[in-house]
Amino acid sequence: EVQLVESGGGLVQPGGSLRLSCVASGFTVSSNYMSWVRQAPGKGLEWVSLIYSGGSTYYADSVKGRFTISRDSSKNTLYLQMNSLRTEDTAVYYCGGTSSLDYWGQGTLVTVSS
C-alpha cells in the first residue's frame, strides 16, 4: 500500500522559512514524478511545484525564486523548502505522486501570519 506522509507545517511570520517533508512508503520517490499542491482555506487546489524522475524541477510563478523542491533517495523523502513566506502562502500543502497524482498525502498546514 502506498502512503505519503507530510510534516513540517506550522505558524511562521511573513518573511520566514519552513521546510516541508513528505515521506513515502510502498512507493519510490526518486523513480517517480512528484508534486506539491496547495489549498488555501476555503479555496480550490493550486499546483505549486514538481520534480521529474530525472531531476528536472518546475515551479508556479507565484513561488518561483522562493520555493525549492528536492528529494533524498536514501530517505525516500520529498521536500519543499519555502523561503520569504508571504501571507498568501497560507494553505494546506499536499505532496502527490505520479503525473496524474495517483497518490496524495494527508496534507500539512502552513500559516503565515504576524
Next chain:
Amino acid sequence: EIVLTQSPDFQSVTPKEKVTITCRASQSIGNSLHWYQQKPDQSPKLLIKYASQSFSGVPSRFSGSGSGTDFTLTINSLETEDAATYYCHQSGSLPETFGQGTKVEIK
C-alpha cells in the same frame, strides 16, 4: 498558462440521478486530464486519469471522456457518499493547473 474552466460550479442532485461535470481547457492538452474527488477535511482522491482511465478501486459509476479541450466526468446513479467537490487537473503543459471545482450536493 492553460486555464481549466469547470461547469457547473455547483449542482444539487437527488440520489440515483446522473451527474455530468465538464472541464474545458483554454488550449489542447491531448488526454492529459485527470479528475479528483475531495470531501470536507480530506485529501483529494484520484477518480479518473488521462481523461478516461479509471483508477484502481474507484466505483464503476464514475467515468470520464474527452480529449483536446473538452472533457466530461460522469457519475451514473449518484449515491449519498458522492457528495463532494470535484476537480479537474491538466498535466499536459507547464505550469500544471486545476479547474476551480464543482461542488455536488445531495438533495
